[in-house]
Amino acid sequence: MNTNDRDLLLIAVFTFITVSSWIVFEVLTTMKTTTVSTSVQQTITPLSSAIDTEALMKLKERKVY
Secondary structure: OOHHHHHHHHHHHHHHHHHHHHHHHHHHHHHHHOOOOHHHHHHOOOOOOOOOHHHHHHHHHOOOO
């Protein structure tokens, strides 16, 4: 292995380590600082799964031909 190949390998390894560290740091920072606002929390509350059969029957009776 000559010096040019070794230098390129070192540059590639250091670049990979730097970019990997940068990505991990950004992901961790984003995970810690991202919050959900109260309006979004109210919007994403689960819906009830109960079906109002009385309302469906009223709609069925309202059919007009």
